[in-house]
Amino acid sequence: MSSTSQKHKDFVAEPMGEKTVMALAGIGEVLGKRLEEKGFDKAYVVLGQFLVLKKDEELFRDWLKDTCGANVKQQGDCYGCLKEWCDAFL
Amino acid sequence: MPFEEDPAYLSKSRLKSDLVAHNVALPPAASKKEIYVELHLKHIDQRNAADFSSDEEDLVPDVADREEDPDHTEIPDPRTLTDDELKAALLHHGVKAGPIVGTTRAVYEKKLKKLLQPDESGKVNGAEKAVVYSDSEEEEEEEVEEEEQKADGEEEVEESVCTESEKQTAEQTDLAKQESSQAKLPYQNGSFPYLQCFMPSSRLHARPTSNRESKSKWNSRNAVKSSERSRSRCKEIPVGISRASSVDQHSGLGSGVPSGSQSVMSNGCSSFSSQAFSITQMVKEMESRSLISSSTDADRELNVSNVQEHRSQPIRPPQEPMKDIIKEIFPETGTTPTGIHATRRRPIKGAAQRPVQYGYPATPVSPATLERREMERRRVPIRIQILVFLIMACILYFIYVNLEDICVVLLDSLNQGFDSEDGYSLQAETEDTQVVSGQD
Numbered sequence: 001m002s003s004t005s006q007k008h009k010d011f012v013a014e015p016m017g018e019k020t021v022m023a024l025a026g027i028g029e030v031l032g033k034r035l036e037e038k039g040f041d042k043a044y045v046v047l048g049q050f051l052v053l054k055k056d057e058e059l060f061r062d063w064l065k066d067t068c069g070a071n072v073k074q075q076g077d078c079y080g081c082l083k084e085w086c087d088a089f090l
Numbered sequence: 091m092p093f094e095e096d097p098a099y100l101s102k103s104r105l106k107s108d109l110v111a112h113n114v115a116l117p118p119a120a121s122k123k124e125i126y127v128e129l130h131l132k133h134i135d136q137r138n139a140a141d142f143s144s145d146e147e148d149l150v151p152d153v154a155d156r157e158e159d160p161d162h163t164e165i166p167d168p169r170t171l172t173d174d175e176l177k178a179a180l181l182h183h184g185v186k187a188g189p190i191v192g193t194t195r196a197v198y199e200k201k202l203k204k205l206l207q208p209d210e211s212g213k214v215n216g217a218e219k220a221v222v223y224s225d226s227e228e229e230e231e232e233e234v235e236e237e238e239q240k241a242d243g244e245e246e247v248e249e250s251v252c253t254e255s256e257k258q259t260a261e262q263t264d265l266a267k268q269e270s271s272q273a274k275l276p277y278q279n280g281s282f283p284y285l286q287c288f289m290p291s292s293r294l295h296a297r298p299t300s301n302r303e304s305k306s307k308w309n310s311r312n313a314v315k316s317s318e319r320s321r322s323r324c325k326e327i328p329v330g331i332s333r334a335s336s337v338d339q340h341s342g343l344g345s346g347v348p349s350g351s352q353s354v355m356s357n358g359c360s361s362f363s364s365q366a367f368s369i370t371q372m373v374k375e376m377e378s379r380s381l382i383s384s385s386t387d388a389d390r391e392l393n394v395s396n397v398q399e400h401r402s403q404p405i406r407p408p409q410e411p412m413k414d415i416i417k418e419i420f421p422e423t424g425t426t427p428t429g430i431h432a433t434r435r436r437p438i439k440g441a442a443q444r445p446v447q448y449g450y451p452a453t454p455v456s457p458a459t460l461e462r463r464e465m466e467r468r469r470v471p472i473r474i475q476i477l478v479f480l481i482m483a484c485i486l487y488f489i490y491v492n493l494e495d496i497c498v499v500l501l502d503s504l505n506q507g508f509d510s511e512d513g514y515s516l517q518a519e520t521e522d523t524q525v526v527s528g529q530d
Contacts, residue, residue, distance in 0.1 A: 053197065054188040063197045 008077065011043075012084045019043045026070065026077030034068035050082045057083075098127050105130050113182065168199035176202060183209075373428050 004012075008025035016023070021043050022032035040046050053059040060082075061075040070078065100108070105126035109116055114133045117125045168176060173190040176198055180187040183205040187198055489496060 049193055052189055052191060052194055054186075056188075059194075059197050059201065062200060063193070066196060066200075 004080070005077065008081045008084070011081050012088060015089055016043045016047065016085065021046055024078050025081035026074035027068075031068045031070055031074065038067055040067070046078075047082060047085070050079075051086075055083065055086065100127075100130070102126055109133065113179075168202040180205070373430075376428060 005025055007023070011019070011023055011025060019042070020032065021027055021035045021040055022029065023043055024046060027035065027046075035041075035046065040049065049063065050060055053063060057079055060079050061072075064070045064075050064078060102123045105123070106116060109126065109129055112133055114129060117129065168179070171179060173195070176195070177187050177190055179202055180198060183202070185201065185205065187201075188194065190198055
């Protein structure tokens with residue numbers, strides 16, 4: 001199992017509130033900008049997409065890749081981050 | 091389906107199953123065979139027919155779409171399906187889809203496409219997504235032809251493993267070679283190659299991974315008894331078994347398959363392919379193969395410690411860390427020809443003419459237990475303690491009740507004892523007692 005990054009830990013530690021999309025693990029400046037252009041300007045919107053895809057890993061990864069061009073590692077980080085957040089707070 | 095066969099020559103049940111397989115609604119159960127034949131001709135033999143009449147009432151909307159769409163003569167284009175149909179199609183493939191909304195539609199369409207392709211060609215999911223995405227449409231066309239069992243279509247397809255291989259043994263070499271070039275990608279998925287090993291020897295099926303398509307692929311392959319592929323994978327079994335770590339097995343096996351040694355090893359393995367699955371035979375196989383391989387290819391030396399090394403080059407880098415890990419875990423183990431390392435078990439004391447040389451305690455006892463036993467031996471039992479306590483309580487009660495009388499008795503005895511001595515103190519005492527008794 002890969003260890004989680006600081007960003008991941010910070011995100012999962014508390015309710016996301018109005019955090020931007022860049023607060024998600026795996027989503028940096030470039031990807032964040034692309035997501036925002038597509039309309040996913042807040043982390044909770046991406047969460048919404050994650051939930052609509054029924055928290056399915058494959059589908060979410062595909063979606064992320066298609067939407068902002070995330071690579072495998074970034075997809076995995078983002079998925080893991082959201083999943084853990086959901087486990088803790090949802 | 092052999093492509094020579096005319097639907098009219100197929101049995102009714104066969105026609106029915108073909109229609110179901112192609113997602114066509116069946117006519118009422120009591121229909122004549124002619125109706126089935128008609129439907130079969132219309133839906134399944136579309137590619138052959140340039141045009142056909144569309145007057146049947148059972149025409150599924152997908153079929154109409156198929157007609158119109160030039161790219162997908164056989165497969166319904168997910169883009170043309172409605173949300174409900176897309177959901178139904180996904181469900182048909184066993185995927186429980188969530189809500190299909192604007193943002194999710196694209197994802198589900200892609201998923202359906204992916205599912206449809208492996209249905210026909212037995213393509214592996216996962217690492218081959220890149221391939222799928224790049225030439226999805228062209229491949230679908232070719233796979234469509236394939237389904238008709240046309241020999242032309244097969245060779246063009248990159249992964250054509252499904253039903254053709256069952257029937258046409260001549261194609262196996264081609265397929266194997268094609269597959270070997272393509273197979274490098276899927277075998278990065280660790281669990282996948284491992285399963286192939288057990289194909290020829292047993293009916294073990296793929297683990298319930300998300301690749302349902304691979305399952306159908308394995309089913310078709312199971313039918314192939316004497317394929318080179320099965321032989322080449324067969325050889326990986328002893329290697330896999332001899333290693334302690336399953337992770338190593340997966341990667342080792344995966345890299346072994348596409349190494350292209352199939353034709354070379356087929357001779358060596360042919361004698362073993364039909365044998366039962368037993369470890370002793372595999373050990374022999376390994377040893378014999380080690381002789382063969384050393385002569386053919388230096389890399390193929392089946393020295394177990396170097397198992398991972400003689401896998402194909404692309405897979406080599408990922409093998410290194412795992413090989414090192416094994417060496418770390420078992421640093422003392424030397425290399426053995428069979429690769430089986432067994433550690434000597436501690437002899438059972440007292441069994442099989444092995445005398446008990448050292449005195450083992452009868453039962454293992456912890457120091458705390460020993461302490462407790464000591465303590466309890468020295469303590470007075472609780473019951474006796476309670477008894478003594480009750481006796482003392484009774485004595486004190488009697489003293490309390492009969493205080494006066496006792497005092498009088500005691501004082502008398504004291505008086506007698508101290509007669510010669512200080513009479514004043516005695517008198518004081520008697521006064522005190524009188525006061526005390528007065529108060530009572």
